[in-house]
Amino acid sequence: MPQPVLRRCGGYLSDLVGVTLAWTAAHGGPTHAVLKASHVGFGREELPFYQAIAGRLNCPVVPQFFAGGTDEPTGRTWLLLEDLSGSHERPSEPPLPPTLARSTKLVEALAQFHAAGWDNAGWQEVGSTLWQRLRASEWLESATERLFGQAGDALDNRTRAMYGRFLHDFPTLVTRSEQLQGRTLVHGDAHVWNWMLPRDDTLDIPKLVDWDAWHIGIGVWDLAYMMALQWDREVRQRFENHLLDRYYAALAASGVSGYSREALQEDYRLAVLLHLRTPIARFSKGMSAYVWWPQLTRIQYAVEDLGCLELLS
Structure with a gap:
């Protein structure tokens, strides 16, 4: 008791x-x-x-x-x-990103989680999918217009043009993402502060908490959410390729085969592009501008840096 x-x-x-x-x-x-x-x-x-x-x-x-x-x-x-309080700790104090070494441990553990559910047809009946969620975006265009109206000239023409192209191609992008390899369970809110790192690596592994947003999707969705949406440009640029390499190596070490590093890179680019939707969703739900405004800037930089606009018509 x-x-x-x-x-x-x-x-x-x-x-x-x-x-x-x-x-x-x-x-x-x-x-x-x-x-x-x-x-x-x-x-x-x-x-x-x-x-x-x-x-x-x-x-x-x-x-x-x-x-x-x-x-x-x-x-x-x-x-x-x-109870993880004695054995684990946060990877960093928000909003500071973790060190590269600590971030590497997180993406390797994320790959281990994704590999555990990789291409398992049994998940199809147990929860909603990423594509169901993306297609339930009838609010997206009107919410974007409201956000742009609220932000006024704080948003430049580059941002407005990017979102115009994105909204035009959004249904096609969702269909393309549904054809990607490696369906698996995704966390849906896997930012670094939903992780707990072991105080002693020899005794335990990282733990992922707060599972209220889980669904069936693609592993790169969690990766893009963690890095492209949550980290400032300079940190992401220095960490991103190394962490993608380590994620891929951890997938392979966990038994995932038939998925190339090149395919991971292209899938990640598409996931980053689709995450242009995420700050608009935050705004639409009435969240504070302290949440969606920096995410709006970060995801645009990631889209530009990774050449994601090439995926648009």
């Missing part, structure tokens, strides 16, 4: 409470865990991920799940998960 609370942490989307567990008989269960309680309207996809997917995936990147449920009166979900 749960004993006195050790730690409590209130967050934007959920509350975390550290608990000590005492068992009435020899059980072999954990003695420490974290109780995660979602705020109303959040966490609805995380519980089924842990209940239906995590066990089948059997990937150590996913934190261990002990129990979970839904509080019917409030609709809040709760999860009892392994």
Whole structure:
């Protein structure tokens, strides 16, 4: 049964409470865990991920799940998960990006997760897909117009022209992305601060937390989200190719075959281009400009640096 609370942490989307567990008989269960309680309207996809997917995936990147449920009166979900506070730490203090060495560990672990679900036809019936989400973008053009109107002349003609071409070709780009190799499970919100790095690499591996945005997609979607959308241009330019190399090597080491480094590069470029949608989605959901404004700048730089506009008609 749960004993006195050790730690409590209130967050934007959920509350975390550290608990000590005492068992009435020899059980072999954990003695420490974290109780995660979602705020109303959040966490609805995380519980089924842990209940239906995590066990089948059997990937150590996913934190261990002990129990979970839904509080019917409030609709809040709760999860009892392994306590990482003693064994792991954040890769850096937000908004500072991690070092190259730490970022390398993250993308190698991300590749291990993607490889665990790579080209598994059994995932098709278990959740939504990236392409369903992208096609449900009837709001995209009007939201872009509203954002441009709010930003006024803070946005230059280059930005407006880029988005004009992107919106025109968006349906074709979605169809092209659906034909890419290597369907797998994706996290959907795999920025570096949703990772926990082991304090001792010899004892554990990185863990990926907060699974409310998981879906079926392509691994490069998570990579582009992590690097092209979240990192400033100078950091991304120095880290990007090395991290793509390490991601590819980790995929191969985890058993993925028939997927070339050149194909990874081209798939990544397409994913970066499609992520032009993401800051518009943040704006459309009413998120703070502190979130979507820097992402708007970063993703445009990435599109330019990688020659992604060549993919447009």
